[in-house]
Amino acid sequence: MEHGRTQGAAAEDRRLLRHRTAALESSEYIKSKWIVDGHEWELWRGQQGADVTFVLESGERFVAHKAILAARSPVFMAEFFGGMNERSSQTVRIEDMDDDVFKAMLHFIYTDRAPELDEEPDVAVTMAQHLLVAADRYGLDRLKLICGSKLAGGISIDTVATTLAVAEQHSCSLLKAKCVDFIARSPETLDAVLATEGYNHLVESHPLVLTELLRAAHGRRI
16 A cells, blocks of 8 residues: 555656656746847947946956846846945945856846857856856846756756756756756666766755655656
């Protein structure tokens, strides 16, 4: 009787995983409501009317327009037009973010596009991981979904553990489900993932995820 319940639970888990990962890969799921005619990007490139300068740890500077940033990001809205310290500041320092990632995020804010995710697969996956973190940090939900979709489509033995760690840390439940499903699909895949450097990082940073992996792997063997 107990075996029957376990088998039924495992089958239900697999059904939910298929449903959730299909939703992640659906283009309608990440459809934009932001209308862009190109003017916003030209405005940024030309720097006309820019009223804030971002200074990164490298010393690189990016100028932008508070109103456009606030319209796209609730975090920027709070910083520039709420009660936070940067409300009247003309200079904002950005920590813990690479120059190319911050620039890609600004490009998305102004154009609703992320061409950096169309680079060579290895480059695109790395950028998607970092850009997802940035999107979560600034409340850019559509960019977060786009990055999640890109990562879901590029899962491999070498990348899945790192991607799972990112998904767990930044509450990407659909991407997490995709990663767990990939790792648990066969004993051979599980063994190969266990031998990667990314898995060691996953164990150190998110040990509770291992319980879910073991449960999923056990369900596949029933």
